[in-house]
Amino acid sequence: MEESLQSELESSFKNTRKFLKFIGLGLVFLYLCSGIYSISSNEIGVLQRFGRVLDEDVRPGIHFALPWPIDKINRVPVKEVKRIFIDDFYEQGKNAELFYRFTGLSSNCQTGDNNIVTINCVLQYTIARPRDYLFNIDRIDIALRSMATNTLVHCLATLSVDEILTYGKKQIENNVKSYLQQQLDSLQSGINISFVELKDVRPPSIIQHYFDDVINAKIDKRKMISKAESYQNEKLPAANAQATRLLQQAKGYKNKTVAEAEGETKRFLAQLNEYKKNPQITKQRLYLEFINRIYPQLEKKIVVDAKTINLRLMQSDK
Secondary structure (H helix, E strand, O other), X not given: OHHHHHHHHHHHHHHHHHHHHHHHHHHHHHHHHOOEEEEOOOXXXXXXXXXXXXXXXXXXXXXXXXXXXXXEEEEEOOOOOEEEEEEEEOOOOHHHHHHHHHHOOOOOEXXXXXXXXXXXXXXXXXXXXXXXXXXXXXXXXXXXXXXXXXXXXXXXXXXXXXXXXXXXXXXXXXXXXXXHHHHHHHOOOOEEEEEEEEEEEEOOHHHHHHHHHHHHHHHHHHXXXXXXXXXXXXHHXXXXXXXXXXXXXXXXXXXXXXXXXXXXXXXXXXXXXXXXXOHHXXXXXXXXXXXXXXXXXXXXXXXXXXXXXXXXXXXXXX
16 A cells, blocks of 8 residues: 555656746747847847847847847847927927926026027937947936937027027027037947928017017018119119110211221321322312212302402492
8 A cells, every 4th residue: 555655656756857848948039039129220220248248239130039038139220210399498398387387487498689589399219330339328318308409599699689589590500500419429429410400480479579660670671682683683684784885976976976986097198298299289189079069058149250350349449
């Protein structure tokens, strides 16, 4: 009886050991299978082994790593465009409202000419270097917001309120993007600022209507200047063409007059030479040419002989 009981116990223990061995092998298998992981198409993986980065560029697909706690995989969405709203200086912003609750003060930005504006800004960024993004800066969203607000204050402090409210918005966006990217690169944050947009820039609501009047006046001024420049551009070509035409006419008249004068001079000099050679004949020829030119123009003609003329001359002398 005792021998049969002992044999049953040994058989039971043997089966139990087999079962536990099977369970152990299964657990080991499951443990090893837990090292299989996948990276999606919009992600890059960063593989760590005991905290040290083993591979910082794990491409999309199925991969294997040693199970936890030996290896750890961080999935970084490098193709995802992240957005952050900078409303710390906006009257209707949550952060500005929170600041007002704690301090009782309105949160506004000061311009370069000592005016104040309320501004709302949107940043878009992507992760360019996953390793730097994961390990170089702690709580990146808070750090990015802090740097963005400081950069915004710096940019607005270099411009006048007229520039900010009218034609300087694009310049502010470019400056904020450039300065902020420089700061992030110096910290090796792994972030790339892709887009900066000023959603709303305006004076505080209590003085909004005064600024509206000034802005409208500035816009009207620019419209009038643009209209005047258009009128100038329209009239200048015609005026230049007329001036050119008048100059050409003047040059033509000059050339004609000079040519006529030179011709008259040559003709006079030629007559003078002939006169010096034979004065009497030249006088007679000039007289006949004068008569031929004047005679047809006379309306009344009286013909007398030379004797009558001499008699009349003698009587008039007495």
